[in-house]
Amino acid sequence: MTDAKIFDKTKEILVDQFDLEEDEVSLTTDLTNDIDADSLDLFEVLNRVEDDFDIKLAVAEDIKTVQDLVNKIKEQLAA
Known part of the structure; x- marks a missing residue:
């Protein structure tokens, strides 16, 4: 799966989860500061x-931005 497809699917999840507009989510979007996501979110x-994505992700404290999340997904898909 390409980075673009991973990003598009991730963006779709975030838009739905946080009731955002698509243009509010980019690779540089900070999940905590820009979207106001707390640990439960x-x-x-x-x-x-x-x-x-049919993968398993460990709880990752290093996921701060959408790019970090895309990288983790890509890592797991490649494993």
């Missing part, structure tokens, strides 16, 4: 990502 996002 991030847990829910990670669960949905796992379901939608």
